[in-house]
Amino acid sequence: MKTIFITGASSGLGKAAARLFISKGWKVIATMRNPEKETDLNQLPNVTLLPMDVTDHKQINETVSKAISLGKIDVVFNNAGYGLMGPLEGTSEEQIHRQLDTNLIGVILVTQALIPHFRENRDGLFLTTTSIGGQITVPFSTLYHATKWALEGFNESLAFELQEFNIRVKTIAPGGIATDFAGRSMNLSTHEAYQETFDKMLKVLSGSSIFEFSTADKIAEVAYEAATDGKDIVRYLAGPDAHTLSMQRAQQGPETFRKEIAKALLS
Known part of the structure; x- marks a missing residue:
């Protein structure tokens, strides 16, 4: 039975992926900031819930050590993340650091912590949720796009250096996902000089056909494909x-x- 380690598994794509992999006969190590509040995944078979805030560097190492002690990990799914929208001029330093720490630095540190495990086994797959926002941009999302474009480059380069150890690196780039991302997982910055333009854009975006929202379950199917197709x-x-x-x-x-x-x- 194979094992997948998932970050950000408390909701949305992370939870959908956990459910799907369980249904396919996998063991799932589901990490989240507050596992004691989880009332869904802990009712399913072959699930281990572990605490991990990807902005807490010490906790990353502690949780990774605990996960490895449970046995061989086959796939690491770096999925934790959120969106920050609004004018850069109105973005606080705290918001800047939190966006970078969660979406980018957290992925890098989780990956770095698990490379030795994969290298010793000469097997493993790092799978990371990026976004179509790592290949295109929309206005007022500078820091979100910065993290997602960075993840695309990080993973492509990492694939080169880990291939000699039979460690694969892949990314999943979803478009819109019909979850609570725009509420629970969205953070806004504001500045009066841009407010009229920003509000207008949000209104246009909400009624736009640019994004055709998929269910988290549909995106999870692509993650499963990437984890199992051997390509x-x-x-x-x-x-x-x-x-x-x-x-x-x-x-x-x-x-x-x-x-x-x-x-x-x-316009």
Whole structure:
């Protein structure tokens, strides 16, 4: 029986992935900030809940050590993350650090902590949730895009250096996901100079066809495919809007595509 280690498993894609892998006969180590509050996954077979806040560097190492003590881990799914939207000028230093620590530094540190385990076994897969927002951008999401674009480069480069140890590296780039991301997992910054434009963009975006929201279960199926297909592929797009937007950018070129986004969301 194979084992997957998942971060951010308390809701959304993380929880959907945990359920799917369990249904496929896997053991799941589900990590989250407050496992004592979990009332769903702890009712399922072959699940171990462990506490981990990916911004707590000490806790990362403690939880990874505990997970490894339970046996061989086959897949690490770096999934914890959230979105920060709003004008950069109105973003606090605390918000900046939290976005980078959660979406980027946390992934790097979890990955670094588990490389020795995979290297000693000469086997393993790092799977990371990035976003179509790691390949395209929309206005007022500078720091979110910074983390997701960084993760794309981080994982592609890491794939080179770990291949000699039979360690694979893959990313999942979802489009819109119909979860509570825009509520529970979304954080906003504000600045009066930009408020009218920002509010207008949010209104347009909410009624726009740019993002076609998929269920978390559908995105989890792509994660399972990436974990089990044995293919030498780094990037997996997930959701119809992710495929459409990626294709449009490739066909139009980045500058034309950028201008079309501006026209759609800011004009």
